[in-house]
Amino acid sequence: xxxxxxxxxxxxxxxxxxxxxxxxxxxxxxxxxxxxxxxxxxxxxxxxxxxxxxxxxxxxxxxxxxxxxxxxxxxxxxxxxxxxxxxxxxxxxxxxxxxxxxxxxxxxxxxxxxxxxxxxxxxxxxxxxxxxxxxxxxxxxxxxxxxxxxxxxxxxxxxxxxxxxxxxxxxxxxxxxxxxxxxxxxxxxxxxxxxxxxxxxxxxxxxxxxxxxxxxxxxxxxxxxxxxxxxxxxx
Amino acid sequence: xxxxxxxxxxxxxxxxxxxxxxxxxxxxxxxxxxxxxxxxxxxxxxxxxxxxxxxxxxxxxxxxxxxxxxxxxxxxxxxxxxxxxxxxxxxxxxxxxxxxxxxxxxxxxxxxxxxxxx
Numbered sequence: 009x010x011x012x013x014x015x016x017x018x019x020x021x022x023x024x025x026x027x028x029x030x031x032x033x034x035x036x037x038x039x040x041x042x043x044x045x046x047x048x049x050x051x052x053x054x055x056x057x058x059x060x061x062x063x064x065x066x067x068x069x070x071x072x073x074x075x076x077x078x079x080x081x082x083x084x085x086x087x088x089x090x091x092x093x094x095x096x097x098x099x100x101x102x103x104x105x106x107x108x109x110x111x112x113x114x115x116x117x118x119x120x121x122x123x124x125x126x127x128x129x130x131x132x133x134x135x136x137x138x139x140x141x142x143x144x145x146x147x148x149x150x151x152x153x154x155x156x157x158x159x160x161x162x163x164x165x166x167x168x169x170x171x172x173x174x175x176x177x178x179x180x181x182x183x184x185x186x187x188x189x190x191x192x193x194x195x196x197x198x199x200x201x202x203x204x205x206x207x208x209x210x211x212x213x214x215x216x217x218x219x220x221x222x223x224x225x226x227x228x229x230x231x232x233x234x235x236x237x238x239x240x241x242x243x
Numbered sequence: 244x245x246x247x248x249x250x251x252x253x254x255x256x257x258x259x260x261x262x263x264x265x266x267x268x269x270x271x272x273x274x275x276x277x278x279x280x281x282x283x284x285x286x287x288x289x290x291x292x293x294x295x296x297x298x299x300x301x302x303x304x305x306x307x308x309x310x311x312x313x314x315x316x317x318x319x320x321x322x323x324x325x326x327x328x329x330x331x332x333x334x335x336x337x338x339x340x341x342x343x344x345x346x347x348x349x350x351x352x353x354x355x356x357x358x359x360x361x
Contacts, residue, residue, distance in 0.1 A: 027306075027309055027310060027313075028306070030309065031303075031305070031306045031309055035305075049305050049306075050305045050306075050308050050309055050312055051312075053306075053309045053312075053313075054309060054312040054313050054315065057309070057313045057316075058313060058315060058316045061313070061316050062316060067317075068313065068314055068316050068317035069317075071310075071313060071316075072310060072314075075309070075310035075313065076310065078306060078307060078309065078310050079307065079310040079311060081300070081307050082272075082307045082308075083255045083271070083272040083275075084248070084251040084252060084255055084272075084300065085300045085301065085304055085307055086255075086270075086272035086273060086275070086276055087251045087254045087255050087258070087272050087275035087276050087278075087279055088251060088279075088293075088296070088297040088300045088301055089276055089301070090254075090275075090276040090277070090278075090279030090280045090283065091279070091283070091290065091293055091294065091297040092297075092301070093276070093280055094279075094280050094283040094284070094290065095290065102356040103348075103352055103355070103356045105351055105355050105356075106347070106348045106349075106350075106351035106352040106355055106356065107348065109347055109348075109351055110343075110344045110345075110347040110348035110351070111344075113343050113344060113347045114340050114341075114343055114344030114347070115340075117336075117339050117340045117343040117344075118336060118337070118339075118340035121335065121336040121339045121340065122332055122333070122336040125331070125332040125335055125336060126328070126329075126332045129325075129328040129331065129332065130328070131325055131328055131329070131332070132325075135321065135325060135329070139329070139332065142333065142336075143337070143340060146308060146311045147270060147272070148270045148273070151270065159318075159321075161314050161317055161318060162318050162321055164311040164312075164314045165311070165312065165314045165315045165318050166329070166333065167311065168308050168311050168312035168314075168315075169312075169315075169329075169330075169333050170333050170336075170337050171308060172312075173333055173334055173337045174337045174341060177334070177337070177338055177341070178341055181338060181341065181342070182341070182342075182345055185342065185345075187345050187346075187349055189345075189348070189349045189352055189358055191348065191352065191358070192344075192345045192346075192348035192349040192352060193345055195344060195345075195348050196340075196341045196342075196343075196344030196345035196348060197341055197344075199340065199344045200337050200340035200341045200344060201337060201341070203304050203305075203307070203308060204304075204305060204308055206301075206304060207304040207305040210301065210302070210304075217301075221301075223344070225273055225276055228269075228270055228273050229268075229269050229270075229273055232268040232269060232270060233268050233269075236268075
């Protein structure tokens with residue numbers, strides 16, 4: 009029995025399967041809650057997996073050996089966003105001006121407000137650097153942090169938390185503020201909360217999802233360009 | 244299904260090669276996205292070939308963020324030291340960024356491109 013466990017606990021298969029099962033649990037709870045944004049599938053999956061890793065004394069490095077196959081798919085999924093972009097090209101071309109200005113505004117507010125608040129709350133410098141690219145999608149944000157001398161693993165976590173927070177607050181917040189243009193709503197959540205926000209936007213409607221995917225793609229590029237400048241000016 | 248997977252991987256690979264080769268700050272997959280749009284423009288029939296795969300992949304986009312999110316177990320020290328401050332920063336900053344983006348977009352869209360969809 010212990011032999012089987014010592015084989016499995018090293019095995020990539022276990023942690024790959026555990027990742028998928030944890031996500032299925034999260035997704036099932038989300039559906040059971042009638043798609044309540046508070047019951048976020050990523051958050052539930054992360055909580056389940058963190059508990060399992062802690063209880064079994066498994067390191068994140070061991071876990072990631074298996075989970076990297078899922079993580080890897082972020083790249084192809086980003087490329088795949090080209091399809092809804094192409095399918096909705098007529099809608100997109102009409103709003104090039106509003107989109108460009110909203111992108112710049114959303115991206116700058118995301119970075120500057122995080123740095124200013126973090127600085128005011130006395131966060132250490134390496135944490136601040138890791139915080140700056142939090143609104144860009146995971147692989148891009150991690151690359152930026154590495155380049156700026158932050159903590160890449162921390163950035164990964166902050167990026168995911170940002171996405172979860174954005175996905176939870178976007179619908180109630182923008183409903184309360186009376187925003188009815190789903191192009192604007194989707195685009196804003198894509199810029200601020202990348203792929204997890206986009207996943208949420210696709211749950212609301214396809215227009216929101218498409219614009220969110222565009223916001224995420226454009227902000228990945230803009231954050232890569234602006235973050236080094238903003239961080240150097242700020243710190 | 245294999246064909247469309249190869250297409251996505253090839254565009255990502257080409258994107259990575261371009262980004263690294265030219266030292267661009269743009270991530271490889273984002274260049275791959277642009278290349279895919281160009282390919283769809285040149286060959287519109289590609290859309291039907293790709294759609295089943297891309298719908299599946301984008302329908303479960305959340306799943307792909309789970310491994311990175313689980314990295315929180317490797318950062319428990321930072322969470323202990325500054326978890327509350329970080330959470331406050333993330334909530335406020337994300338809310339501000341969403342409201343700013345939506346407000347600017349909606350304001351300009353009313354002037355330049357009112358919604359006319361059914």
